[in-house]
Amino acid sequence: MKVIICENYEEMSAKAADIFAAQLTLKPDSILGLATGSTPVGMYKNLIKMNEAGKIDFSAVKTFNLDEYYPIKRDNSQSYFTFMNENLFSHINIDMANTHVPNGETDDAEAECKEYEKKLAAAGGVDLQVLGIGQNGHIAFNEPDDALFSYTHVTDLTESTINANARFFDSADDVPTQAITMGMASIMSAKKIVLLANGANKKDAVKELLNDKITTSVPATLLKLHPDVVLICDKDAYGI
Ligand code: GLP
Numbered sequence: 001m002k003v004i005i006c007e008n009y010e011e012m013s014a015k016a017a018d019i020f021a022a023q024l025t026l027k028p029d030s031i032l033g034l035a036t037g038s039t040p041v042g043m044y045k046n047l048i049k050m051n052e053a054g055k056i057d058f059s060a061v062k063t064f065n066l067d068e069y070y071p072i073k074r075d076n077s078q079s080y081f082t083f084m085n086e087n088l089f090s091h092i093n094i095d096m097a098n099t100h101v102p103n104g105e106t107d108d109a110e111a112e113c114k115e116y117e118k119k120l121a122a123a124g125g126v127d128l129q130v131l132g133i134g135q136n137g138h139i140a141f142n143e144p145d146d147a148l149f150s151y152t153h154v155t156d157l158t159e160s161t162i163n164a165n166a167r168f169f170d171s172a173d174d175v176p177t178q179a180i181t182m183g184m185a186s187i188m189s190a191k192k193i194v195l196l197a198n199g200a201n202k203k204d205a206v207k208e209l210l211n212d213k214i215t216t217s218v219p220a221t222l223l224k225l226h227p228d229v230v231l232i233c234d235k236d237a238y239g240i
Contacts, residue, residue, distance in 0.1 A: 013042025
């Protein structure tokens with residue numbers, strides 16, 4: 001895992017956006033793996049500016065998001081579907097038909113998971129994936145456990161994640177208790193991964209990435225098995 005330590009969040013976001021821009025220059029019809037949460041927002045802002053300036057073009061890009069709460073209506077202000085539209089899609093020249101977010105309002109979540117994996121495979125797999133990291137080391141919604149799942153599945157959220165994400169809802173009771181998430185193999189099959197972490201609250205999770213141990217109790221440590229991961233973090237997350 002390559003590690004880039006930045007002075008601050010702004011520098012991290014700019015560097016991450018540069019990697020995405022380079023990807024689109026090299027392959028305009030890239031399949032991008034996208035993430036939600038507060039961490040990638042700065043990178044998305046940079047990408048929007050580059051798109052407005054005509055430096056990058058999303059017209060041939062396809063995107064797949066990592067996860068979505070379950071159950072949740074797509075028009076809920078806290079759904080990841082809404083998040084992506086507000087923070088990226090509505091500001092860039094992407095064809096909305098080329099964007100994919102798991103459907104949190106389906107009645108048949110198992111079928112949705114299978115369908116999502118099929119769409120991902122049919123598109124040819126993710127070229128470049130951005131990831132945030134949970135305070136407990138989760139990626140997407142793959143929560144710490146004795147065993148992790150390979151492919152897109154329905155999962156229960158841990159109390160730590162519900163509490164961490166409660167800041168976006170009126171209260172912790174309003175946070176959905178489940179999610180549809182890509183699994184570890186779906187994520188690890190991306191050709192290249194950019195993992196972003198900022199703030200002192202991510203220090204413990206980042207520390208686990210920097211030692212030599214791989215454990216399902218910190219799902220992000222499985223990324224050490226991937227040949228092309230870059231961790232971009234600020235000094236607070238790195239612990240200096
Ligand atoms: C959520 C998302 C993850 C994200 C994590 C961290 O639980 N499912 O994809 O990485 O939160 O969020 P934040 O970036 O807001 O700290």
